Amino acid sequence: MARTLIIDTIKKVGETIKVAGWVQTVRSHGKITFVDLVDRSGTLQAVIEGDCDLKPFDVVEFEGLAKERPEKLANPNISTGFVELEAQEATILSKAQELPIDMGAKDLELHLPTLLDHRSLTLRHPKIKAIFKVQEALMEGFRKAAKEMDCTEVFVPTISASATEGGAELFRFPYFGNVAYLVQSPQLYKQMMVGAFERVYLTSHIYRAEPSVTTRHLVESIQLDFEIGFIEKFEEVLDALEVSYSILVGYAQDMCAEELKLLGVEPSLVSAKVPRLKMREAQEIVFERTGVDHRNEMDLMPEDEKEISAWAKEEHNSDLVTITHFPTKKRAFYSMPDPDDPEYTLSFDLLFKGLEVASGAQRIHNYDKLVETIESRGMDPENFEMYLQAFRYGMPPHGGFSFGLERTTMKLLNLQNIREASLYPRDMERVDFSFSKKGK
Amino acid sequence: MARTLIIDTIKKVGETIKVAGWVQTVRSHGKITFVDLVDRSGTLQAVIEGDCDLKPFDVVEFEGLAKERPEKLANPNISTGFVELEAQEATILSKAQELPIDMGAKDLELHLPTLLDHRSLTLRHPKIKAIFKVQEALMEGFRKAAKEMDCTEVFVPTISASATEGGAELFRFPYFGNVAYLVQSPQLYKQMMVGAFERVYLTSHIYRAEPSVTTRHLVESIQLDFEIGFIEKFEEVLDALEVSYSILVGYAQDMCAEELKLLGVEPSLVSAKVPRLKMREAQEIVFERTGVDHRNEMDLMPEDEKEISAWAKEEHNSDLVTITHFPTKKRAFYSMPDPDDPEYTLSFDLLFKGLEVASGAQRIHNYDKLVETIESRGMDPENFEMYLQAFRYGMPPHGGFSFGLERTTMKLLNLQNIREASLYPRDMERVDFSFSKKGK
Numbered sequence: 001m002a003r004t005l006i007i008d009t010i011k012k013v014g015e016t017i018k019v020a021g022w023v024q025t026v027r028s029h030g031k032i033t034f035v036d037l038v039d040r041s042g043t044l045q046a047v048i049e050g051d052c053d054l055k056p057f058d059v060v061e062f063e064g065l066a067k068e069r070p071e072k073l074a075n076p077n078i079s080t081g082f083v084e085l086e087a088q089e090a091t092i093l094s095k096a097q098e099l100p101i102d103m104g105a106k107d108l109e110l111h112l113p114t115l116l117d118h119r120s121l122t123l124r125h126p127k128i129k130a131i132f133k134v135q136e137a138l139m140e141g142f143r144k145a146a147k148e149m150d151c152t153e154v155f156v157p158t159i160s161a162s163a164t165e166g167g168a169e170l171f172r173f174p175y176f177g178n179v180a181y182l183v184q185s186p187q188l189y190k191q192m193m194v195g196a197f198e199r200v201y202l203t204s205h206i207y208r209a210e211p212s213v214t215t216r217h218l219v220e221s222i223q224l225d226f227e228i229g230f231i232e233k234f235e236e237v238l239d240a241l242e243v244s245y246s247i248l249v250g251y252a253q254d255m256c257a258e259e260l261k262l263l264g265v266e267p268s269l270v271s272a273k274v275p276r277l278k279m280r281e282a283q284e285i286v287f288e289r290t291g292v293d294h295r296n297e298m299d300l301m302p303e304d305e306k307e308i309s310a311w312a313k314e315e316h317n318s319d320l321v322t323i324t325h326f327p328t329k330k331r332a333f334y335s336m337p338d339p340d341d342p343e344y345t346l347s348f349d350l351l352f353k354g355l356e357v358a359s360g361a362q363r364i365h366n367y368d369k370l371v372e373t374i375e376s377r378g379m380d381p382e383n384f385e386m387y388l389q390a391f392r393y394g395m396p397p398h399g400g401f402s403f404g405l406e407r408t409t410m411k412l413l414n415l416q417n418i419r420e421a422s423l424y425p426r427d428m429e430r431v432d433f434s435f436s437k438k439g440k
Numbered sequence: 441m442a443r444t445l446i447i448d449t450i451k452k453v454g455e456t457i458k459v460a461g462w463v464q465t466v467r468s469h470g471k472i473t474f475v476d477l478v479d480r481s482g483t484l485q486a487v488i489e490g491d492c493d494l495k496p497f498d499v500v501e502f503e504g505l506a507k508e509r510p511e512k513l514a515n516p517n518i519s520t521g522f523v524e525l526e527a528q529e530a531t532i533l534s535k536a537q538e539l540p541i542d543m544g545a546k547d548l549e550l551h552l553p554t555l556l557d558h559r560s561l562t563l564r565h566p567k568i569k570a571i572f573k574v575q576e577a578l579m580e581g582f583r584k585a586a587k588e589m590d591c592t593e594v595f596v597p598t599i600s601a602s603a604t605e606g607g608a609e610l611f612r613f614p615y616f617g618n619v620a621y622l623v624q625s626p627q628l629y630k631q632m633m634v635g636a637f638e639r640v641y642l643t644s645h646i647y648r649a650e651p652s653v654t655t656r657h658l659v660e661s662i663q664l665d666f667e668i669g670f671i672e673k674f675e676e677v678l679d680a681l682e683v684s685y686s687i688l689v690g691y692a693q694d695m696c697a698e699e700l701k702l703l704g705v706e707p708s709l710v711s712a713k714v715p716r717l718k719m720r721e722a723q724e725i726v727f728e729r730t731g732v733d734h735r736n737e738m739d740l741m742p743e744d745e746k747e748i749s750a751w752a753k754e755e756h757n758s759d760l761v762t763i764t765h766f767p768t769k770k771r772a773f774y775s776m777p778d779p780d781d782p783e784y785t786l787s788f789d790l791l792f793k794g795l796e797v798a799s800g801a802q803r804i805h806n807y808d809k810l811v812e813t814i815e816s817r818g819m820d821p822e823n824f825e826m827y828l829q830a831f832r833y834g835m836p837p838h839g840g841f842s843f844g845l846e847r848t849t850m851k852l853l854n855l856q857n858i859r860e861a862s863l864y865p866r867d868m869e870r871v872d873f874s875f876s877k878k879g880k
Contacts, residue, residue, distance in 0.1 A: 003670065020670050022834055039670075040590070040638040057834035094805055096834035120830035124636045132637075136593045143583075150480070153576045155845070157864050158598070158645055159660050161871035173613035173622075176651055176868045178875045182613075189864065196564045197572075198480035205598055205645065211616055220599050230443065230460050230479075365534055386864075386872040390560035394462055394497035394536035405595070424597050424629065424826075428616045431601035432826040435618045 001063065007041035009083045012066045019044060019085060020061040020093070022124075023054045025104055035087075037062065043078060045069070046085040056103060057096035057124070063089040112417055117433060119424060130259035132423060134252055135409045139203070141251030142224045142403065145244035146201035151226065154200045156189035158182055158207070162383045169209040182207035185402070190227040191334070191363060192390040194398045198229040211428055215417045216355060218406060219426040224248075226360075227400030234336075234346040234362045237399035238322060241350060241360060242274040245320065245403065249412060265413050268319040268353070275316040278325040279344075282308045298327045306354035324348040333373050335361040336399075346399070352411045360401025367391040441503065447481035449523045452506045459484060459525060460501040460533070462564075463494045465544055475527075477502065483518060485509070486525040496543060497536035497564075503529040552857055557873060559864060570699035572863060574692055575849045579643070581691030582664045582843065585684035586641035591666060594640045596629035598622055598647070602823045609649040622647035625842070630667040631774065631803060632830040634838045638669040651868055655857045656795060658846060659866040664688075666800075667840030674776075674786040674802045677839035678762060681790060681800060682714040685760065685843065689852060705853050708759040708793070715756040718765040719784075722748045738767045746794035764788040773813050775801040776839075786839070792851045800841025807831040 004017040021039035028051055035046045035054055046062050054060065064087040075081030101108065101118060108115060108125050115122050122128055146153065160181045163170050171182040186204040193200040206223045228240055249270045253260065260267060277285070283295045286307045294304055300323060312321035325344040328337050335345040347361035364370045370391055374381050381388060409421035419425040424432060444457040461479035473488045477500070486502050494500065504527040515521030541548065541558060548555065548565050555562050562568055586593065600621045603610050611622040626644040633640040646663045668680055689710045693700065700707060717725070723735045726747045734744055740763060752761035765784040768777050775785040787801035804810045810831055814821050821828060849861035859865040864872060 003672075020836070040592075059834045059836045093836055094807075094834050097807070097832045099833060118829065120632045120635060120826055121833050123633075124833075129636055132594065133592065135595065139593060139595075152480075152573065153579060154572065155575065155579075155662055155863060157660050157862075157866055157871075159647075159866050159871060161873070161875075171613050171615070173611050175611070175871070176649075176875075178871075180871055192560045193863075195560060196569055203643075207599075209616075220597050222595055232443070367534075367537070386560055389558065392537045393539060393561050393564075394499045394534050396460070396499045396533055422597075423595060423633075426597055426599050431597075431599060431615070431618075431620055433601070435601075435616075 003061075004066075005041040006037065006039045006044045006080055009044055009066050009080055009085070013068050013083060015066055016064065016088075017066050017085070018061060018063045019046075021059070023056055023058045023060060023096075025056065026052070026054050028052075035062075037085075042080045044080050044083065044085055045075075046087045048087045048090065052090065054090070054092075055096060056099055058092055059094035059096075061091040061093060062087040063091075112419060113434065116419065116425065116430065119432075123423065127263055130256075130262050131409065131413060131415070131421060133259050134256045134413060135405065135421065137252035137255040138248055138405060138408055138412070139224070140255070141248030142201075142203075142244075144251055145247035146226065148247065149199060149201075149226070149228070149240060149244060151199040151201040151228075152193075152197040154190070154193045154197065154202050156186045156193075156202060156204065158186075158205055169211075171207050171209045182209075184208060185223065186225055187332070187334070187402075188384070188387045190225050190400060191395075191398065192387060194227050194229040195390040195393070195395055198396070199227070201226050213428055215419075216407065216410075217427075218418055218422055219428065221407075221422070222405040224403040224405055225400065226402070227398060229396040229398040231362065231397050231399055234399070237346075237360060237362055237401065238276065238324070238348060239272075241348065241358060241401045242320070242322060243272045245350060245352075245358060246270050246272040246274075248403070249408065252412065260413075263413055268412055269313070269317055270319055270352075273318075274320045274322050274350070275312050275318055276322045276324060277308070279323050279327075280325070282323050285311055298330045300349070305351050305356060309351050309354040312351075319353050321351045322348055323351060331361065333377050333379070334363045334370070336364050348401070350401075352408065353414075355407060355411055357407045357411060358401050358403045360399065362397070362399035365391065365395045365397050367395070443501075444506075445481040446477070446479045446484045446520055449484055449506050449520055449525070453508050453523060455506055456504065456528075457506050457525070458501060458503045459486075461499070463496055463498045463500060463536075465496065466492070466494050468492075475502075477525075482520045484520050484523065484525060485515075486527045488527045488530065492530065494530070494532075495536060496539060498532055499534035499536070501531040501533060502527040552859060553874065556859065556865065556870065559872075563863065567703055570696070570702050571849065571853060571855070571861060573699050574696045574853060575845065575861065577692035577695040578688055578845060578848055578852070579664075580695070581688030582641075582643075582684075582845075584691055585687035586666065588687065589639060589641075589666070589668070589680060589684065591639040591641040591668075592633075592637040594630070594633045594637065594642050596626045596633075596642060596644065598626075598645055609651075611647050611649045622649075624648060625663065626665055627772070627774070627842075628824070628827045630665050630840060631835075631838070632827060634667050634669040635830040635833070635835050638836070639667070641666050653868055655859075656847065656850070657867075658858055658862055659868065661847075661862070662845040664843040664845055665840065666842070667838060669836040669838040671802065671837050671839055674839070677786075677800060677802055677841065678716065678764070678788060679712075681788065681798060681841045682760070682762060683712045685790060685798060686710050686712040686714075688843070689848065692852065700853075703853055708852055709753070709757055710759055710792075713758075714760045714762050714790075715752050715758055716762045716764060717748070719763050719767075720765070722763050725751055738770045740789075745791050745796060749791050749794040752791075759793050761791045762788055763791060771801065773817050773819070774803045774810070776804050788841070790841075790843075792848065793854075795847060795851055797847045797851060798841050798843045800839065802837070802839035805831065805835045805837050807835070 001018040021037045024036040027034045033048045069084045335347045349356045350358035406421040441458045461477045464476040464478045467474040475486045509524045775787045789796045790798035846861040
């Protein structure tokens with residue numbers, strides 16, 4: 001007999017069917033036992049005569065009669081709550097050992113290290129699974145936005161020959177008698193692609209070897225990138241940023257309404273109409289609101305990001321706010337200086353509920369200017385030869401940005417730590433398990 | 441004035457418009473100059489009065505009148521061949537330096553190292569661009585197949601804590617006072633995910649530190665993975681393999697008919713009905729056809745793969761052939777031994793025009809059996825703790841497979857070297873440029 005997915009049992013009342021999944025709960029009432037069975041599509045109550053030897057997370061197959069459940073006993077919260085299976089035959093496909101964690105609890109109230117040490121188990125909890133269904137939808141929303149923007153998807157490497165961009169530290173490794181690095185960003189490659197495809201998007205793993213532990217950084221994370229050629233002005237890049245981010249978040253919220261409800265998360269206020277402030281304006285507002293004077297700082301502090309997001313929410317009913325015009329000295333060499341005030345760049349960050357989730361800029365597209373900028377920063381243009389090649393042979397004005405997948409997941413779902421938004425997070429202390437625990 | 445994409449000029453005959461793109465060719469006829477302009481959507485002829493100072497790959501904007509082209513002068517090969525632009529104004533957005541390569545040639549007849557040393561330029565050639573448009577479509581086809589199979593997309597790390605699977609060599613690097621590795625495969629992670637999502641798919645970069653240079657291996661490549669839970673028999677995995685591969689290749693062929701035509705490639709004979717042979721049967725057929733006796737070899741040799749593909753084409757009119765039942769000793773520990781003959785596994789390779797493009801198996805899902813197998817291979821189950829955790833708490837019967845994106849691109853387009861199917865290929869000697877050239 002072919003397996004029926006639990007969600008499809010609704011259509012099979014009165015039929016003998018086979019279902020398969022994981023035992024979620026077992027309630028013995030002496031003469032009969034109730035088993036909640038879960039598969040990828042839903043949850044179903046099975047009724048077994050007498051006692052049975054089933055335990056949570058046993059993998060089983062039940063054959064039996066699909067029946068309508070008496071109305072007063074039905075579970076109106078789930079679509080399969082009006083059906084039950086009168087199980088005539090049970091086959092155990094795989095026995096589970098005793099669980100070290102109460103996976104039946106409504107919330108897994110575990111310390112993060114415990115949660116992660118048991119990740120292959122804990123991610124089966126409905127609320128953890130929901131996080132990653134939302135993450136999947138964010139990625140789909142990203143691709144949807146990319147298609148709407150007529151971008152070509154490109155695939156670029158994560159191994160690099162030189163520590164080209166400087167800045168944060170890089171992982172470095174022996175490479176067939178030479179040395180190679182893991183990229184911090186696919187930035188240079190996506191710009192190179194503009195020379196061929198005009199508008200590109202890509203997904204990349206990026207690596208950060210900085211020896212620091214925060215709630216918002218991962219050593220390995222997933223970055224979603226756009227780069228768009230033939231822009232006529234800076235504002236086009238901002239428009240693309242805000243439209244695409246509102247598409248990807250909006251899509252995930254639409255597709256995952258059930259998951260958001262399960263997680264008790266209110267939908268975020270995300271539209272393509274995002275308030276925009278220059279960094280200096282933002283600092284001024286923070287000063288006015290809090291009296292804290294960061295007006296001479298070269299960047300927004302984390303607490304400024306929180307404050308300016310509070311402002312955007314209060315004044316513009318928006319969970320997003322775009323900050324532009326960061327100081328040239330603080331941004332990467334390829335950022336276009338503002339022609340009206342070259343101390344600042346045509347760059348931006350997007351803040352989502354108090355955290356930077358995206359970053360980008362219009363780029364320098366003139367070859368000579370780019371070489372000059374590289375040299376003025378004490379770097380060697382020879383290390384950028386493949387990149388510069390794209391500019392040597394005609395590069396249109398362009399700009400782009402990137403989103404952090406885990407950060408977006410974290411803020412959308414109000415998670416406290418970015419590690420909760422990564423299936424198997426890597427940090428200074430942990431690769432699956434903490435190194436100290438392994439005694440290494 | 442807003443930019444009109446070249447493809448849309450067809451609808452704007454009689455209007456004054458602005459187009460932008462790269463100069464492809466310039467033909468001066470004294471009184472007038474013809475310029476072919478290319479953007480992401482197509483090619484357009486612009487007519488300029490008098491001479492002009494344009495060179496190939498200059499980035500320009502033209503304003504002027506869109507006109508119907510006299511029929512006998514039209515280019516019937518492209519949809520915009522019946523339109524031309526009477527350019528009234530030309531603005532140079534970016535000048536190109538003199539090209540080191542004749543990019544106007546119908547084919548770039550360059551040695552591979554030269555092609556790759558100029559990759560940021562050469563990928564602008566229509567025939568090279570076409571390769572990566574096909575690659576994009578293959579990826580879309582993969583996602584389409586995954587959706588049809590009701591798989592959840594998951595995101596797994598590429599940094600690993602131990603050299604778990606052994607076999608081919610791994611890149612190893614210092615990791616905050618410890619040591620980490622780049623994964624050879626997301627295999628273990630995707631299996632772990634089956635415990636939560638039943639059916640998953642993912643895209644991963646994989647790394648191969650083997651010091652060898654071949655035409656079919658890359659150091660960094662892109663792998664497309666499926667893993668499917670609750671299978672009832674091995675053949676379900678084979679069905680999923682063949683159906684999904686025929687979807688992804690079929691989709692790319694449908695979407696990229698123009699690119700295939702440009703590249704002079706006949707569509708491949710790919711359907712979900714793929715001939716299947718056990719490895720020993722395949723060796724027997726090779727022996728019968730060629731007299732070469734590999735019947736005692738533990739694996740197919742590259743020449744056997746070519747021969748058995750020739751057989752599949754002749755006998756079954758198929759460019760695909762599935763080979764099953766490889767020796768247990770030669771396959772990874774997680775492969776399920778055939779219950780009827782445990783010397784062989786329920787494993788398989790998919791051959792496409794003579795090359796292995798996919799590989800997979802039914803997996804061992806019983807925890808005790810898995811631990812026993814790991815130990816019997818001289819490995820330490822402690823190194824597999826996170827993986828084994830998934831099996832300890834109830835894992836359904838499952839199997840899966842992975843496709844190589846570059847190999848599929850290569851075979852579909854009859855490319856001679858896999859490096860042609862990677863935007864920026866990494867190999868022993870090359871990371872963007874060859875190391876020897878850099879004098880490192």
